[in-house]
Amino acid sequence: MSSMVAFRLCYAAAHVVLRPEYAALGHTLARPGGHDEIAELLDWPATMRLRQALDRCGMGIAEAMDTAQRFAIGWPAARRLIAECGALGLANGFCAGAGTDQLAKVRGKADLVDAVVEQCAYIRAHGGVPVLLPMPWLTANGASPDDYVDVYGAIVRQVQGPVFVHWLGAMFLPALAGYFPGDSFARIMALDPAVVRGCKISLLDAELEVAIRRELLPREQIVLTGDDFHFGAMLRGDGRPPTRTTRIGTREVALGDFSHALLGILDAIARPTQLALADLQRGDLAAFDRRMAACEALGVHVFEAPTQHYKAGLAFLAWLNGLQDNFLLVNREDLARDRAHYRRCAELARAAGAIQDEACFARRLADYEAAC
Numbered sequence: 001m002s003s004m005v006a007f008r009l010c011y012a013a014a015h016v017v018l019r020p021e022y023a024a025l026g027h028t029l030a031r032p033g034g035h036d037e038i039a040e041l042l043d044w045p046a047t048m049r050l051r052q053a054l055d056r057c058g059m060g061i062a063e064a065m066d067t068a069q070r071f072a073i074g075w076p077a078a079r080r081l082i083a084e085c086g087a088l089g090l091a092n093g094f095c096a097g098a099g100t101d102q103l104a105k106v107r108g109k110a111d112l113v114d115a116v117v118e119q120c121a122y123i124r125a126h127g128g129v130p131v132l133l134p135m136p137w138l139t140a141n142g143a144s145p146d147d148y149v150d151v152y153g154a155i156v157r158q159v160q161g162p163v164f165v166h167w168l169g170a171m172f173l174p175a176l177a178g179y180f181p182g183d184s185f186a187r188i189m190a191l192d193p194a195v196v197r198g199c200k201i202s203l204l205d206a207e208l209e210v211a212i213r214r215e216l217l218p219r220e221q222i223v224l225t226g227d228d229f230h231f232g233a234m235l236r237g238d239g240r241p242p243t244r245t246t247r248i249g250t251r252e253v254a255l256g257d258f259s260h261a262l263l264g265i266l267d268a269i270a271r272p273t274q275l276a277l278a279d280l281q282r283g284d285l286a287a288f289d290r291r292m293a294a295c296e297a298l299g300v301h302v303f304e305a306p307t308q309h310y311k312a313g314l315a316f317l318a319w320l321n322g323l324q325d326n327f328l329l330v331n332r333e334d335l336a337r338d339r340a341h342y343r344r345c346a347e348l349a350r351a352a353g354a355i356q357d358e359a360c361f362a363r364r365l366a367d368y369e370a371a372c
Contacts, residue, residue, distance in 0.1 A: 005245050006253045007281050008235055010273065011095055011224065012059040012266035013067035015314050016081070017046040018328040032331045035074030042077060046324050048084055050267075051094075053323060053356075057270035058277075061085055061094040063128065066172055067264040067311060069330040070133070075102040079122065086126030093251065095164065095262070096123045099133035106137045109147065113154040120159045129249055130163045131200060131262070136175040145182035152188040161195035162249045164224060164262075169203040171307040186215070193219040197248045200262045202226030204307075209234060213259055220246040220255060224262035228299040228310070232292025234259040235277070239285050265299040267314045272353040291353070298348040301341075309336040313345045320346060320368075322360035339372050 022041040027033035051061045063085045064070050064078040082096045100106060100115035112135050120130040132155065138148060152165070165188060170177040180188075189196060198221045201209045206227060213223040225234040237258025245252045253260070266273060276291035302313035312327075312334045319327040327334055346365050355361045 004252060006251050006260075007242070008258070008277055009222070009224070009248070009251065009253050009260040010059050010266060010277070011062040011262040012054045012270055013062040013065045013262060013264040014047075014051050014054060014267050015264075015311050015318070016068045016073065016077075016330065017043040017050060017315075017318075017324045018326070018330065019043045020326050020328070022328050023326075023332075027331045029331050029333060029336065032072060035076060038073055038330055039077040039080070042073075043324070044080070044084065047081070048088060050318060050323055051085055051090065052088060054267065054270050055088070055090040055092050058092060058274045059266055059270045060092040061090060062131070062262050063094050063096040065097045065131070065133075065262075065264075066168065067267060067314065069311060069333070070097055070099070071101070071173070072330045075099075075119075082123055082126050082128060086128060093129070093249075094127070095129040095131050096126075097133040097166070098123055098130040098163075100135055100137070109143075109151050109154075112137060112151050113158070116155050117158045120155075120163065124160060130159065132163055132165050134166055134168045134173070134176050134179055136173070139176055139178055143181075145184035145187070148180060148184035149187050149191075153191055156188075156191050156195050159195065161192075162197035163195060165189065165196060165199040167199060167201050167203060168226075169205075171204060171305075172202055173308065189216060189221065190219070193221050196221065197246075198222035198224060198260075200224040200226050201259075204229055206230040206233065209259060214257065217255065217257070222246075222248070222253060222255070223259045225259035226262055226264075228263055228265045228303045229296065231259075231261060231263055231265065231299065232276075232289065232296050235261060236280065236285070236288060236292070239280075241283070264310055264314065265295070265302060268302065268317045268349065269295045269298060269352055269354050271356065275353070294348075294352040295354070298345070298352045298354065301344055301348055304341075306336070309333055312337040313341070316342050316345055317349050317354065320349070320361045320364045321354075321356040322364070323356070342368070
């Protein structure tokens, strides 16, 4: 298969970096800060350098997603992330979350549609592929399966493809319990496969993901795995070389009984994943499995319950690797994990080959231990 084909289309959902002065604001998860004060203390250059480092490892960027604490930073900061990411001219491209967070209040389904369409247009204008973020208003208002199909159908009719549909589980955002009721997801994915080119599944349910991708494959739609526990098996699939491709935007993408990826854990394991995918493409399944087993062990730990605090481990590992000067998170979500969690992150990152600068990693880990 040509080297110009994306053997596995991989997007790393990247976190944001904060300036050290942020710690003095006193924001917490219980007392979150306002969007304006948070945006003012985002470290924009460091945040973009992180994305460039991921791009050098062959990863596309998933911008302004949950990993970037999208629901805490607000649309103005997300707009800037999208614009600055687009301006980087990344070799592996980017996708970005399209939601409704520019609205002060949602009055009904029409507001949802208009807001998502507006954000899709903004993402496309900056060179990205829109990812239709889940809309908590639907669950909060007890929307029926037909309501979901109506909303997504109206969006799909008004946007240019490609777009991906994001199914985010309640373990990541509790307000999404019961999202896509009944057969609504299957009906939405079948609306217009020329526009809806695939989905991102973040349900941590490997069997369901496999069933979905097999249902989508005849329509040349792909699944981007969001399963941070089983991503190795999802990417591996049946292990057979792909024999056909499909075009998604500007990319020619391989098709087969496997998933592609849009993962938060790729923020921490971009380099070993790049090596593992090279093993897979060569047909060395044993080498791929070995690398991915170690990466999955790290993923299971970083995403342990309460799963929504996974960003803490990602920021900590980026700090240990010298990619940022602190591991602060918006609303001090870094404080939601304890010292034992962080120590184990470091151990598992070493086992996974996710250390980029051994001297920096060892020095900063020693500094962390001394401060404890």
